[in-house]
Amino acid sequence: MNRLPALGLIERARALQPLISDEAAEGERNRRLTEPVVSALIENGLYRALLPQSLGGAEAPPAIFMEMVEEIANADASTAWCLGQCAVCAMIAAYLDHDAANEIFNAPPGIxxxxxxxxxxxxxxxxxxxxxxxxxxxxxxxxxxxxxxxxxxxxxxxxxxxxxxxxxxxxxxxxxxxxxxxxxxxxxxxxxxxxxxxxxxxxxxxxxxxxxxxxPSALREHGPLYKIPTNSVYSLGFSALSLGVARATLDAAIALARSKTPQGLKAMRDNHAVQSLIARTEASLRAARAYLYATAEATWHDLTATGVLSAYHRNAVRLATTWTIHQSTAIVDTAYHMAGATAVFRANPFERRLRDMHAIAQQLQARDSHYEDVGKALIETA
The missing domain is CATH 2.40.110.10 (Butyryl-CoA Dehydrogenase, subunit A, domain 2)
Known part of the structure; x- marks a missing residue:
């Protein structure tokens, strides 16, 4: 069976951004992804990012999966959410009889x-x-x-x-x-x-x-990816998704600042407060992204070297993913506020991203109680 190459996932995701952006409003109205979007995700193999190679999947390292989801989220959070959710669901194949997994994932739609x-x-x-x-x-x-x-x-x-x-x-x-x-x-x-x-x-x-x-005793696949609990992979995917939403919202605010002159005020591009706020917010976004991906890469490096996912790395992933979602929410709020009255119109690229980001922040992966769990572990570590 042909294996799906992991390295092309990010490029294919990026190439789908125009289609996904064009279809986002229709998906919002119908409360489900549109057929063109779903077909494109299937045809490009994105749902198969975490499926075992033995079944024709990419079995991609976490950072590649994360960046794939982040690229899709830059176009539409709902599309990225469905993709991230269903891609992680496919990891169950590592615990199934091969023929049973083949019946599920290698017959259309394979989701x-x-x-x-x-x-x-x-x-x-x-x-x-x-x-x-x-x-x-x-x-x-x-x-x-x-x-x-x-x-x-x-x-x-x-x-x-x-x-x-x-x-x-x-x-x-x-x-x-x-x-x-x-x-x-x-x-x-x-x-x-x-x-x-x-x-x-x-x-x-x-x-x-x-x-x-x-x-672990039920695993039928032996790749390092399947030594990571699915809940940890969910958290990595959804935090990367939040970065994609934050990036898109801040980019929209920067683009607006180049052309908007609020009534009775100087042009946004010449407003020192706006200039400073953009720079500070950009720094926050870059810092959050660097922290998240550094944590994912360090975890993957040690896992592939030792074959074991340590408690330290489990807690590191939990802390980085929770914090990244919260930082992304703050960045989206800042960009929305910066846009002024422009942001409230549905035709502009702010209000849906604000709503989507706050829905993301209400989900399990962003619970404040995660800080308590990690803090307790840090205190108890000898």
Whole structure:
């Protein structure tokens, strides 16, 4: 099977920016990505960035995946969010039987989406029986398969436990046609992600489509990428996404400053306060980006050298990604405020990015509690 080269992902993402920008308003109206955008992402192999090479994926290092998402976010945050979400979902292939993974990812459209951990499934002969509804399934409107992270209950009603006594959580996978979709995503930002809910009734899921995600003992692929927990890869992707939104918003403010003269004031380009603010904000953006990518590169370097993702690097990734999202939000707010009344018009490149950025900042990866977790770890480190 031909392998997708990782190095071309960034260039292909950049080349798609004009199409994605042109389609963004239509996606916003319809609350899902448009067909031309989805087709282009598929045709260029971007959904396959983190899929194992054994299945024809790129198995890209985190920094390449991040920059790919960042380039797409520069054009549209919703498109980048769906791409980042579904690309990480494809990492489940590393825990699946090869034939099962091939059935999911090498038949059109080859896209998997899922929602938050919730509910239980009952173990039955040959698999599991599911009756439940799940939320927050970004990219589900484009997916051919859906997944759900569920606790397992034995036939006698007792919970299945791991060796450490905690509940066993499996990721069950099933064709999207097996589920009922519920249109609930009526939100202020990331509107085109179509992050809807889905439910199943008395659905039998064969054992081969039930994986132990992020369980090292269940791994079938041995590349270093799959030694990184998917939640860490999500955080890297979504923080890079936030940088793309911040870059686009600040660039729009700089472009506006070249031509706008506010009523009763001097031209923005000649306003010393504006000049200083642009420089300071540019420095903040460059610093955030450098910190994030340096953390990702250092983590990858040590992982490939040792074969182990240390607790130090897990915490480093969590700190860098959370801080980057918060810094990006502040940069977008600054650029929006700098644009004045121009920013409130939907026709201008500010208000949707402001809404999208604040939707990003409300998600799990930007929780303030992450600082508490990292701070506690730093205090306890000998």
């Amino acid at each position: 998997l989406a899922w929602g938050a951990i919730n509910h239980e499934v009952t173990a039955v002969d040959g698999g599991y029986l599911a009756n439940a509804r799940w939320d927050f399934a970004s990219g589900s409107r484009q997916a051919g398969w859906l997944g759900a992270h569920v606790r397992v209950v034995e036939a006698d009603g007792t919970p299945r436990l791991k060796s450490d006594g905690t509940p066993e959580v499996r990721t069950i996978l099933f064709p999207a046609a097996s589920a009922t979709m519920h249109s609930v995503w009526d939100v202020i930002g990331l509107n085109a992600t179509g992050t809807d809910s889905y439910s199943v009734e008395n659905l039998f899921v064969p054992e081969r489509f039930a994986a132990l995600r992020d369980e």
